[in-house]
Amino acid sequence: MSSDKLLSVENLAVEFDTYGGTVQAVRDVSFAVDAGETLAVVGESGCGKSVTVQSVMGLIPMPPGRITSGTAKLRGRNILGNPIVGGEDIRGAEIGMIFQDPMTSLNPTMNIGDQIAETLEVHRGFTAKQAFNRAVELLEMVRIPEAAKRAKQYPFEFSGGMLQRAMIATAIACEPAVLIADEPTTALDVTIQAQILDLMNDLKRDTNMAIILITHDLGVVARMADEVAVMYAGQIVEKGAVDDVFYRSAHPYTLGLRAAMPVNDREAEHRLTPIDGSPPDLFHPPKGCGYCARCPAAMKVCNDVVPPEFAMSDTTDHFSRCFLQHPESSAVRLDGLYRKEVSA
């Protein structure tokens, strides 16, 4: 449907062999991003967010990992499942990636400048000196003061926020078309988090790159995203424009996430409501909807059949994988759930 987009992932499924059996970490995930767009992928720990993007990057260790189906196309060219060696013209060059914990994500025995320069030497054929000079410029671009001096320092001499800036500088060194940020601000305190997010937004505006942002922080989503994909138990259960997903939430899980989020409003009577229970065992994924066991409005059909994607609008891409969106279940009530208006 969206193969004309910059990066499109279709029907991705990833499994891991473990001692306990086979884990179906990602089950039939599709999404796409276009240049200048930010797609946020949200969901709780273990729902397959990181595995999804890491398999696009070819970072899944195989074995034990296995991509059982799907395609990932960058400008129409399939990049998925390339053997490790073949991925090098994509990784770092076309798609840059930053990670959750900047403290451990940089090589402790190599100076910051060299770590940025490395990608330029490998992908752009720069000489060591050219690459290092460019690395200093990149550090200036991510607003690190005294960049020339800082480039010669080592990760232990940087603070967490500065390390994440250095990571971003590394990721964008080759001017990639897509930046994947895997929980980029989870390890940082709130003020630093805001600075990093602003920086990413500015870079997106300046370079027109696409951003795939993985997070479990809905505040970050609201600030950054154009589109949101809500993942649960290895599947995207709701996806759509950020306003659609936030204000016209069409899946009980999205409602649950919203109810569990604190609100910055003293007047509002808002109790934080956790979602009861825990995610399903992905060794034996449920036959039907993954959220069924925790859903306040689960029906008999939810237990047995995987819900298809119900389009929430004729004009947008907003969809929900929930049988409550089926015309025949309109009698089942769930407060706050958005339902497609039935046109006459």
Added chain:
Amino acid sequence: MWRYTAKRLIQGVITVWFIATATFAAMHMVPGDPLASEKAVSAEIRANLEAKYGLDKPVFQQYLIYLGNLARGDFGISFTQKNREVNDIIREHFPVSATLGLLAVTFAGLGGVLWGALTALYRNRLPDIIIMFLVILGISVPSFVVAAISQLGLVNLNNLLGFNVLPVGGWGTVSHMIVPALVLGLSTMAYLTRLMRSSMLEIINSDFVRTAKAKGLPPTRIFTKHQLRNAVLPVITVLGPAIAAITTGGFVVELVFAIPGLGRYFVEAVQQLDYTVIMGTTVFYGAFLVFMVIAVDVVYGLIDPRVRLD
């Protein structure tokens, strides 16, 4: 870094002084008399020695004389070998032991890093299983057994081929050194292999190696610049004590391969209560090892930027 090195050297001198004092105290607590051993010395030598070392004087005075001589670099004259200065013994035989020891450490270090990295990359596959089996053998079989077996193997090999591939014993050329150095370094190599393997396994799964992959670096570059350099740090840490173990543990290997090293004189001197030779070689070995440990620490600081040498 220079300040750090100077500080460590001063500490080293103090350590050596402790070693010297402890050796001196130990020698005077051991019953017996070097001049009354079976190789009885003539009355003339005995009188000269007693005059020089003041063996009839109070112990504390003897200690001061001993320290004074040490400070001048004079280890004295052997009590039991006629006309042999301890300095001569060290000068003649230490280079042999040191060459053998350093060669063994080089084998152990390079081999340990190489095999350790290899086993980690082939974790739980055939190369890993074979090498780790050999490592267990290398750690548990004592060096005199390995020395004897390797000699036997060499003899058979030389007989089979009809010419000397490598000499079975003796000292002189590089070909004499190879087998004894391998035998001497074997158990350390096995130990370093285990250490390197576990350190490498940790590094392979580390976040920054994942970052290096995400940057699209070729595997060889990831291996050399990101994995090896970080994985080798714990190996370097234990290299100091390893040098100590190898250079002092060389006696057996020197004996089996008929190598004229310092170890033999050291052990013979202990049996004969040859005060000056024991104290001289002990202090000399002590100083050598302290210096090697300092050198390893300084090298560590060069490789790991987090170790601030000041």
